[in-house]
Amino acid sequence: MEKAIQRRTNAAQEKRNLIVSAAREVFAEVGLEGASLRAVAAQAGYTPAALYFHFDSKEALYAEVLMQSLEELSDCVLTAAKSAATHEERLFAVAMAFFAFYLNNPRDLDLGFYLFRGGMKPAGLGKDRDTVLNRALENALRPIAVEAVALGATLQDANMLMVDCFAHATGLLLLLHTGRIRMFDASAVEQMEAYLRDKIASLVGE
Amino acid sequence: MEKAIQRRTNAAQEKRNLIVSAAREVFAEVGLEGASLRAVAAQAGYTPAALYFHFDSKEALYAEVLMQSLEELSDCVLTAAKSAATHEERLFAVAMAFFAFYLNNPRDLDLGFYLFRGGMKPAGLGKDRDTVLNRALENALRPIAVEAVALGATLQDANMLMVDCFAHATGLLLLLHTGRIRMFDASAVEQMEAYLRDKIASLVGE
Amino acid sequence: MEKAIQRRTNAAQEKRNLIVSAAREVFAEVGLEGASLRAVAAQAGYTPAALYFHFDSKEALYAEVLMQSLEELSDCVLTAAKSAATHEERLFAVAMAFFAFYLNNPRDLDLGFYLFRGGMKPAGLGKDRDTVLNRALENALRPIAVEAVALGATLQDANMLMVDCFAHATGLLLLLHTGRIRMFDASAVEQMEAYLRDKIASLVGE
Amino acid sequence: MEKAIQRRTNAAQEKRNLIVSAAREVFAEVGLEGASLRAVAAQAGYTPAALYFHFDSKEALYAEVLMQSLEELSDCVLTAAKSAATHEERLFAVAMAFFAFYLNNPRDLDLGFYLFRGGMKPAGLGKDRDTVLNRALENALRPIAVEAVALGATLQDANMLMVDCFAHATGLLLLLHTGRIRMFDASAVEQMEAYLRDKIASLVGE
DNA sequence: TATGAATGAGTATTCATTCAT
DNA sequence: TATGAATGAATACTCATTCAT
Numbered sequence: 001m002e003k004a005i006q007r008r009t010n011a012a013q014e015k016r017n018l019i020v021s022a023a024r025e026v027f028a029e030v031g032l033e034g035a036s037l038r039a040v041a042a043q044a045g046y047t048p049a050a051l052y053f054h055f056d057s058k059e060a061l062y063a064e065v066l067m068q069s070l071e072e073l074s075d076c077v078l079t080a081a082k083s084a085a086t087h088e089e090r091l092f093a094v095a096m097a098f099f100a101f102y103l104n105n106p107r108d109l110d111l112g113f114y115l116f117r118g119g120m121k122p123a124g125l126g127k128d129r130d131t132v133l134n135r136a137l138e139n140a141l142r143p144i145a146v147e148a149v150a151l152g153a154t155l156q157d158a159n160m161l162m163v164d165c166f167a168h169a170t171g172l173l174l175l176l177h178t179g180r181i182r183m184f185d186a187s188a189v190e191q192m193e194a195y196l197r198d199k200i201a202s203l204v205g206e
Numbered sequence: 207m208e209k210a211i212q213r214r215t216n217a218a219q220e221k222r223n224l225i226v227s228a229a230r231e232v233f234a235e236v237g238l239e240g241a242s243l244r245a246v247a248a249q250a251g252y253t254p255a256a257l258y259f260h261f262d263s264k265e266a267l268y269a270e271v272l273m274q275s276l277e278e279l280s281d282c283v284l285t286a287a288k289s290a291a292t293h294e295e296r297l298f299a300v301a302m303a304f305f306a307f308y309l310n311n312p313r314d315l316d317l318g319f320y321l322f323r324g325g326m327k328p329a330g331l332g333k334d335r336d337t338v339l340n341r342a343l344e345n346a347l348r349p350i351a352v353e354a355v356a357l358g359a360t361l362q363d364a365n366m367l368m369v370d371c372f373a374h375a376t377g378l379l380l381l382l383h384t385g386r387i388r389m390f391d392a393s394a395v396e397q398m399e400a401y402l403r404d405k406i407a408s409l410v411g412e
Numbered sequence: 413m414e415k416a417i418q419r420r421t422n423a424a425q426e427k428r429n430l431i432v433s434a435a436r437e438v439f440a441e442v443g444l445e446g447a448s449l450r451a452v453a454a455q456a457g458y459t460p461a462a463l464y465f466h467f468d469s470k471e472a473l474y475a476e477v478l479m480q481s482l483e484e485l486s487d488c489v490l491t492a493a494k495s496a497a498t499h500e501e502r503l504f505a506v507a508m509a510f511f512a513f514y515l516n517n518p519r520d521l522d523l524g525f526y527l528f529r530g531g532m533k534p535a536g537l538g539k540d541r542d543t544v545l546n547r548a549l550e551n552a553l554r555p556i557a558v559e560a561v562a563l564g565a566t567l568q569d570a571n572m573l574m575v576d577c578f579a580h581a582t583g584l585l586l587l588l589h590t591g592r593i594r595m596f597d598a599s600a601v602e603q604m605e606a607y608l609r610d611k612i613a614s615l616v617g618e
Numbered sequence: 619m620e621k622a623i624q625r626r627t628n629a630a631q632e633k634r635n636l637i638v639s640a641a642r643e644v645f646a647e648v649g650l651e652g653a654s655l656r657a658v659a660a661q662a663g664y665t666p667a668a669l670y671f672h673f674d675s676k677e678a679l680y681a682e683v684l685m686q687s688l689e690e691l692s693d694c695v696l697t698a699a700k701s702a703a704t705h706e707e708r709l710f711a712v713a714m715a716f717f718a719f720y721l722n723n724p725r726d727l728d729l730g731f732y733l734f735r736g737g738m739k740p741a742g743l744g745k746d747r748d749t750v751l752n753r754a755l756e757n758a759l760r761p762i763a764v765e766a767v768a769l770g771a772t773l774q775d776a777n778m779l780m781v782d783c784f785a786h787a788t789g790l791l792l793l794l795h796t797g798r799i800r801m802f803d804a805s806a807v808e809q810m811e812a813y814l815r816d817k818i819a820s821l822v823g824e
Numbered sequence: 825t826a827t828g829a830a831t832g833a834g835t836a837t838t839c840a841t842t843c844a845t
Numbered sequence: 846t847a848t849g850a851a852t853g854a855a856t857a858c859t860c861a862t863t864c865a866t
Contacts, residue, residue, distance in 0.1 A: 011828095012828080012829090015829085033239060036855075036856065036857085037856080037857060037858085038855085038856085038857090046830080046831095047830065047831055047832070048857080048858080049830075049831065049832075049833095049858080049859080049860090050829075050830050050831070052857095052858075052859085053828075053829060053830070054829090057857080057858085058856095058857065058858090113380065113384055137386070159392065160392055160397065160400070163378075163381070163387065163392045163397060164374075164397065164401065166377070166381065166386075167374055167377030167378045167380075167381055167397070168370075168373055168374050168377055169377070170376075170377040170380055170381065171372070171373030171374055171375070171376040171377030171378075171380070172369075172373040172377075174319065174373075174376055174377070174380065175369070175372065175373055175376065178319055178322040179322060180322060180343070180372075181369065183340055183343075183344070184365055184368060184369045184372075185365065186365060186366055186369045191366060191369060191370060191373070194366070195370065198408070202404070202408075218846095221846090242838080242839065242840080243839075243840060243841085244838085244839075244840090252847080252848095253847065253848055253849075254839095254840080254841085255841085255842080255843090255847075255848065255849080255850095256846075256847050256848070258840095258841075258842085259846060259847070260846095263840080263841085264839095264840065264841090424825095427825090445651060448859080448860065448861080449860075449861060449862085450859085450860075450861090458826080458827095459826065459827055459828075460860095460861080460862085461826075461827065461828080461829095461862085461863080461864090462825075462826050462827070464861095464862075464863085465825060465826070466825095469861080469862085470860095470861065470862090524796075525792065525796055528796035528797060528798060546801055549798070549801075550801070571802055571803065571804065572804055572809060572812070574802065575790075575793070575799065575802045575804045575809060576786075576809065576813065578789070578793065578798075578802075579786055579789030579790040579792075579793055579809070580782075580785055580786050580789055581789070582788075582789040582792055582793065583784070583785030583786055583787070583788040583789030583790075583792070584781075584785040584789075586731065586785075586788055586789070586792065587781070587784065587785055587788065590731055592755070592784075593781065598777065598778055598781045603778065603781060603782065603785070606778070607782065610820070614816070614820075629849095630849080630850090633850085654834080654835070654836085655835085655836060655837085656834090656835085656836090664851080664852095665851070665852055665853070666836080666837085667837085667838080667839090667851075667852065667853075667854095668850075668851050668852070670836095670837075670838085671849075671850060671851070672850090675836080675837085676835095676836065676837090826866105827865105827866085828864105828865095828866090829863100829864090829865090829866105830862105830863085830864085830865105831861105831862085831863080831864105832860100832861105832862100833859105833860090833861100834858105834859080834860080834861105835857105835858080835859075835860095836856105836857105836858100837855105837856080837857100838854105838855085838856075839853100839854090839855080839856095840852105840853105840854100841851105841852085841853100842850100842851085842852080843849105843850090843851085843852105844848100844849095844850090844851105845847100845848085845849090845850105
C-alpha cells in the first residue's frame with residue numbers, strides 16, 4: 001500500500017522534474033523574460049493546461065526551477081570543499097565552484113535575480129517559498145564563511161568576505177554575460193581567481 | 207536655410223528629450239519589464255504612434271534612455287574627480303561616484319543590463335549604437351584606470367582594477383536591489399568603501 | 413440479493429446527496445455563474461472526475477440540485493397550508509411561504525431560471541428531466557390554486573391567480589436581489605403581502 | 619476646426635454604435651453568459667483588440683449596450699404616453715409599453731438583470747455608471763407613477779404601483795421566457811392586461 | 825468507486841507596431 | 846508632426862470533460 005503511494009508519488013515527481021528540465025532548457029534558449037508557459041509546455045511535450053496540474057502557477061514553476069538550481073549549486077560547492085586539503089585551498093575552491101557554476105549556467109543566474117526580485121506577481125513568491133529559497137542560497141554560500149573562520153577570521157569578517165565573494169563573482173559574471181568584459185580585454189576567470197588570491201592572502205596575512 | 211534646419215532639429219531634439227525623460231520616469235516607477243510604450247507615451251503626453259516618429263522602435267528609445275543615463279553617469283564621475291586632491295583620494299572618489307550613481311538610480315542599472323544583453327529583438331542594437339554605448343560606458347569608467355596609472359599601476363593592472371571595481375560595484379548593487387544583501391547583514395556602501403580602500407592600499411602599497 | 417442492491421443504492425444516494433449539498437453551498441457562496449465543478453467537488457471532498465460517476469454532467473448535477481430545492485419548497489408550502497385555519501388564511505399563507513422560500517434562498521431562484529432557460533447545453537435538460545422538474549414546481553404551486561377554488565374561483569381563474577402570484581413574487585424577488593427595489597424605496601415583503609390581500613379580497617369580495 | 623472634431627467624434631460614435639449593435643445581436647443569439655468579446659468583435663467585423671479602443675473593458679461595453687437598451691425602452695414608454703387620451707388609458711398604455719418592450723426584446727431583460735446584479739467584475743460597474751443606469755431606468759418607469767398621481771394616488775401609492783407593475787411585468791416575462799408560463803396554460807399578455815385593469819380600477823375605484 | 829493526469833477549447837486582456845488621414 | 850483606428854500575436858489561466866489505472 002505504502003509502496004503504491006510511493007510509486008505514484010515518484011511518478012509525479014519524475015514528471016515535475018521533466019517539466020522543470022524543459023523549463024531550464026527554454027530559459028537557456030530564449031531567456032527568462034521571453035519564456036512563456038506555452039513554450040515550456042511544448043518543450044516538455046505537454047499542453048499548457050497540463051502544467052497546472054503539477055504547478056500552481058507560472059511563478060511556482062519558476063521557483064521550483066530556481067530551487068533545483070540552487071540545490072545543484074550547493075552540491076557543486078560541497079563537492080569542491082571535499083576536494084581540497086588545506087583551508088586556504090578549500091576557501092579558494094569553494095568560492096571558485098560558486099563562480100564556475102554560474103559561469104557554466106548563465107541563465108540560472110538570471111533566474112535567481114528574477115525570482116529574488118520584484119519580477120514575481122504576488123509580492124515575491126509568498127513568504128514560505130521565499131524563505132526556502134533564501135535558505136538554499138545560504139547553504140550554497142556558507143562554506144565560504146566556514147572556511148574563512150577556520151582561517152582565523154571573525155564571524156563578521158567571514159560574513160563580509162562571503163558577501164564580497166558573492167558580489168564580485170556576480171558582478172564579473174554579469175559583465176561577462178552581457179559582453180561587457182571583453183570590452184576591457186580581461187578574463188573573468190582569471191580576474192576572479194586573482195580577486196580570491198588577494199583576499200585569502202590578506203586573510204592569512206603575511 | 208541652415209538656421210531653419212537647425213531650429214527644426216533643436217525642436218525635434220527637445221521632443222526626443224521629453225520622451226526620454228518620460229521613459230525614465232516610467233522606468234523608475236514600474237521597472238523595465240513593467241514599462242510599455244503606451245505608458246511612456248502617456249507620460250510624455252503623446253500617443254504611442256507618435257513616438258515612432260521620434261524613435262524607430264521601443265528598443266531604440268530604450269537605447270537613447272541608456273545613452274543619456276551613461277552621460278549623466280560620466281558627468282558624476284568627472285565631477286567627483288575634480289573634487290579630490292590626491293590621486294588616492296581621486297581614485298576612491300571616482301569609483302564611489304560610479305557606485306553611488308547606480309545606488310541612487312537603480313533602474314538605470316537594469317536598463318544597462320537589459321540593453322547590453324539579449325533583451326533586444328534584432329541581435330543587440332545594431333553595431334553602430336552598440337559601439338556608441340560602449341564608448342559612453344568607457345568614458346564613465348576610464349577615470350578609474352587613469353588614476354590607477356597615476357598611482358603607478360601598469361596599463362594592464364589599471365585595466366583590471368577598473369573591471370574589478372565595475373564588477374564589485376555592480377555585484378553589490380545587484381545584491382542590494384534584489385534584497386539579498388540584507389540577508390547577510392551587510393551594508394553595501396561600507397562594503398564598497400572597504401573594497402576600494404583595500405585595493406588602493408595594495409596599489410600604493412608596501 | 414435485493415438487499416445488497418438496496419444497500420448499494422442507498423449508499424450511492426447518500427453520496428449524491430452529499431454532492432448536491434456541496435453544490436448548494438458553493439452556489440450560495442459564489443453564485444451560479446461563479447461556481448465550477450472543481451469547486452463543488454472540492455467542497456464535497458471529491459475530485460472533479462469523481463462527480464462524473466454520480467452525475468452525467470454538470471447540468472445533470474445542477475438539475476438534481478434544483479430538484480431538491482423544489483422539493484424543499486414544496487415542503488415549505490405544504491407546511492404553511494397546515495398552519496392556517498380558514499381558506500383565506502391558507503391562500504395567503506401558502507403564497508407567502510412560496511415567496512419567503514426564495515427570499516431566504518436567493519440562489520435557488522437563480523438556479524431555477526438558469527436551468528429552465530437556455531443555460532443548458534443540450535437543448536434544455538432532456539425531456540424526461542424537464543418533465544420531472546415541471547411536475548415538482550407544479551406541486552409547490554398547486555396549493556395556491558386549490559385554495560382559490562375552495563374560495564369559489566373557477567378552475568381557470570384559480571390557475572390565473574396561481575400564475576399571477578408566481579409572477580409577482582418572482583418579479584419582486586428579482587427586483588430585490590438585484591438591488592432595484594431599494595431604488596424605489598419599497599419593501600418587497602410588504603409589497604407582496606399587499607398584493608396578496610388585494611387579490612384575496614377581490615376573490616372573496618363583494 | 620470644431621466641425622472637424624465633431625465629424626471625428628461622430629465617426630467614433632458610429633463605430634461604437636456598430637459594436638453595440640453587434641453585441642446586441644450576439645446576446646440575442648447566444649445569450650449573455652455565452653457571449654464573448656471575440657464573438658462580439660467577429661460580429662462587428664473587428665478584431666477583439668480593436669474593441670478596446672472603443673471600450674475600456676467587456677463590462678464597459680455591456681454597460682453601453684444596456685444604456686442604449688434603456689434609452690430605447692424609455693422612448694417606447696414616452697411614445698405610448700402620447701398616444702393615449704385619458705389618464706386611465708395613459709397609465710395602461712405606459713405600463714403595457716414597458717411590458718411589450720421586454721416581450722419583444724427578451725435578451726434586454728437578461729442584460730439588465732445581469733448588469734444590475736453581481737455579474738460584474740469590479741463591484742458593479744463603478745458608481746458613476748451605476749448611477750447613470752439607475753437614472754435611465756427611472757426615466758423609463760416614472761411615467762407610470764406620474765399617471766397614477768394624476769389619477770389621484772398619493773405619491774407613496776403611486777410609487778408602490780410603479781414597483782408593482784415593474785415586478786409583475788418582470789415576473790410574467792421571466793415565466794414566459796423560461797417557458798414556465800405555458801405550463802400553466804396562461805397568456806402572458808392577457809395576464810398583464812388583466813393585472814393592470816384591476817389595478818387601475820381599484821385606483822380610480824368605487 | 826475514485827483518482828491523477830491530461831486535453832482542447834475557451835477567456836479577457838495587453839503589446840508593439842502600422843497606416844491612412 | 847501627430848492622431849485614431851486597427852491588427853495579430855501573445856499572455857497566463859480556467860473549465861468541463863475523458864481515460865487509464
